[in-house]
Structure formats: C-alpha cells, structure tokens
Amino acid sequence: MFFFSLTNFSVPFISNLLTSLQDAPVIVVVMVFFMAWLGCWLPIALVLLRLLHWQPIKPLQPEQKLPLIVSLYLLAPLIVWGVIWLTNSSFSDYGVVANWAMLGSLALGLGLGLVSIVMLYACQFWLGWCVFKELNIKQIASILPSILLVALLVGGIEELVFRGFLLTELEQDYSVWVAAVISSVIFALLHLVWEQQETLPQLPGLWLLGMMLVLARICDRSHNLGIAWGLHSALVWAIATIDTAQLVTYTGKVSEWWTGKNNKPLAGVAGIVCVLGTSLILWVLSVYF
Template identity: 35%
Template sequence: MNFQRLDSYPAPVRIVLFLLTLLLLWLPIAAPLHLIYGASVGVGLTILLYCGFLGLIGVWGRKVSQYPHPYRYYGLSFTKKNGLEFLCGWGLGTITLIIFYGLQVILGWLAVQTTSWQEPLPARLLPMLGVYFVDWQGAIAPGMLTSLGVGFAEEVLFRGWILSELERDYSPRTALIGASLVFAILHFIKPLNLILATWSQFAGLMMMSVVLAIARRRREGRLGIAIGLHGGLVWCYYIVNTTHWLKPTGVAPEWVTGISGNPIAGIMGLLFLMAIAIGFTLLKR
C-alpha cells in the first residue's frame, strides 16, 4: 500500500478512509458474534471497536502520517504532568457543576428531595410520605467509571485524532469549528422527534467541544486536562441524573436551566461553558 499517497489526501478523505479501514477490520469479528449472541454482546463489541481504533491510530500515525510518536502527537502521553492536568480538569468539571446546581438551588429553581439512608420503602408509599431513597453507592462509583470511559474515549477520538488531522490541513480556527461540528452532529444521530425536543443541546455540544479543544491547546497539545474536564462534568451530571435528588421547581423555564435536565441544553449551561472557555483562553501556558 502506498502510505505516502494516503497522506496526500485532504483531511476529510483521510478521516473517511481511516474509518472505513477500521470497519473492515472490525466487522468480520463483530458480525458473526452479533448473529450468534445478539444484543447481549453490544457493549463488548463497542469496546472492541474502540480498542481497534486505539491500535489503528498508532499504525496510521506511523505509516501514513510518519509520526515517530503518534500517540504523543494526538495528546496521549503518560507523564506526571499530563496526570496532574487530568486531576485538575476533573476537579474543575466537578466544581463547575456543583456551582451550577448549587446556584439553581439558591435561586429556587431546583429543590433538594427529602432522602432516606435506609432501605427504600415500597414505591407506592414514597409520594405519600415524601421520602426518597438515594442510592449514592450505586451512583458515585459506577458514575466515576462511566465518566472516565466516556471522557477518555471521546477526547482521544474528537479532540485528539480528528482535531489533529484537521489541524494539518486547515487553520486552527477552521479545524476547531470542524471538529466541534463533527462532535455535535454525531451526538445528534437520533430520531427526529428527539432532535426537535432537544435542539438547544446542539449549541451546548458545540460549545463544550470548543472548550475542550481550547483546554488541550493551552496545555501544549496534551489531552489530560480535556479528559479530566470532560469526565468531571459527566460524573457530576451522572450522579444528579441517576439519584434524582434534585427536582426542578418550575420557576425557571427549561431553556434557561437545560432541557430535560441536561446542563448544556440551556442558556445557563452555555454561559458556564463560555466562562470556562474565556478562562482557558486567558490562561498562560
């Protein structure tokens, strides 16, 4: 195969060819397993696909792009500095949503549910007694694992590989907008009725991608802070969303607080993301 010829193609073509190569490697394994075991292996096949992606970007980076250290180029460097930046990002994401929800509680837009630390009562009694069981153990640890996986997977894919490929051919601003559009569009692949119901989330996804890309750029291309920030935001939202211990009061409209409780699907969430983006922009390297 003429790898140098592949490298001469425009970035969108390179990205499509890479993804087609990944699918050609994955489908011969995934298709038979899905036919035999059905949907029960869906999670495993998704993990297999992503592992294939991680392996292929290393081969692609060396053979096609001629990078001596492709993972480092895409922002993955297992160093103390990157690890500390990951922790800082995680803390920033968590604290941001704590302030986000705390401010809404203070303003009366959210109400804290009455909770019980005992075993949950029968569901039919809960509304009458006003007692709600919050399974913190079932939210905090699983939420941390989920958010870590989501943060790592999406940052390596979108702010690592795709953004880096676009930056090779386009200006930093154009690459940033392109990578953010890809991120938002791929998250919006769902039925039309859901797209219409959550339309404001698109702007939030775009803004979130911009924030995470700026975070990476301010750290000399390292992904640690972006992975941490993404993971911290997802973790805090996961806990609130699964425990249901914060309830909207109806005082503020959803387009302000976030449609369906999603922080990035409202004006308030966009303002918080803009504040983080400005902070990173002003931050010295």
C-alpha cells in the same frame, strides 16, 4: 506457493497505501479513519444486536446501547494506532503521553469540571429552579466508582478522537480555530447516532462544549490532552451520577429552555452559561499562569 503469492501482493499494496495516505489531503485521512472505525465496528454491532435480541421495530433500550457504545469506543484506540502506523506519526502527536505532566493535567481538568457542575446546580438551587432529593444522596457512594470508570473511558476516547486525532490532522490544512470549528461540528453531529430526539436541542451546546475542550488542549502547557480529558470526564461523571441517583428535581419555575430541555443541561441557557464560564477560566489560566 500461496504464501509467497500473497506476500508479493500484500507488500506492494501496503507500501502503496502508506505512500498514498502520507501524501493524501487531510480530509482523506479523516474519512479513512471514520470509515475504518465504522467498518470494523459494524460486524461487532450486528453480533451484539443479535445476542441482545434486538428487534428493528423497537428502539434500543439503555441496557442494549451500553454494549454497543463500549465496543465502539474500545475500537477507537486501535483505529488511531492503525492511522499512526500508516502515516508514520505517534500518539504524542495527538496529545497522549505517559508521564506525570499528563496525570497532573488530568487531575486539574477533573477538578475544574467538578467545580463547574457544582456551581451550575448551586446557582439553579439558589434561584429556586431545582431542588435536591436528600434521600437519594445515600446512593452516590455505591455508584460513583463505576460511573467514574465509564466517564474516564468516554472522556478519554472522545478526546483522543476529536481533540487528539481529528483536531491535529485538520490543523495541517487549516488554522487552529477553523480546525476547532470543524472538529466541534463533527463532535456534536456524531452524538445524533445514539439519540436524535434528545440530542437535537443539545447541538449548539455540544458544539460549544467541543470548542471549550479545544481551548482546554490549547491552554495545556504540556501540549497534551490531560486537561481536556479530565474536564470532559468530570462533566460526564457528575451529570451521569446526578441522573442515575435522581438527585435533582426541577420546580418548573422557569421554562426548560433555561434549565435544559429534557433535563439535559447543554440544551438550556444555564448549561451554555456554565460552558462559557468554564471557557473563561481556561482562557485566564492560559494567559496569566
């Protein structure tokens, strides 16, 4: 009897929810997505914080942040799938397809991202802004695979959410560039969740990075997230490897506003020039190839 009562309640509720979301303004769908993502993650986060013996009076340590970030990111595809089910759309609408074209685009993005970072640090080395610690190069082989896996996870999930779901939904009500600006602002601001002091100087650079990744999706002739995913993952992979192995030391020859405040490339002129240069390459590829 209880089962039938529950069924009689749940079926109309789900039907009404489906109809409401399909007819709702884009901003409502976006808000439902982020609220559902946060709502599902908070209980998991509370359990993890308890297991990690976190004390409210102390800031989160890197080893405590990692399980929280991983759990948050692993939930995202499930929430996107929920929105897809409710709105009768598909992952391909958000630029995720399982084919060779996606794999080729991913490889292209990875290559472009790595070349961009190599050029960034090569120029700074040539200008005398930084030096490489050759003794630490031996550490790279042991940490590259694990950092690559994390970078692919971070890059893939963030592209699915911001250049896949969010950008696509916003394009229903706005032009592509207005949608790009809004999604990139949200992309930049949400990085404040984990670290405010170091993230604040990076906000302009993070917004510009978001715009570059929008361009990466637009210029992909297969209309998938492959180039954006690969580019994003390559940047995370390279910078995390450099930081973990402590490969670079800045000489102090110029202000950190040139090289990046708190040693974060996106918080400096050099990093922003790198993003602009990569964006120019993407535009050339989209126009002439």
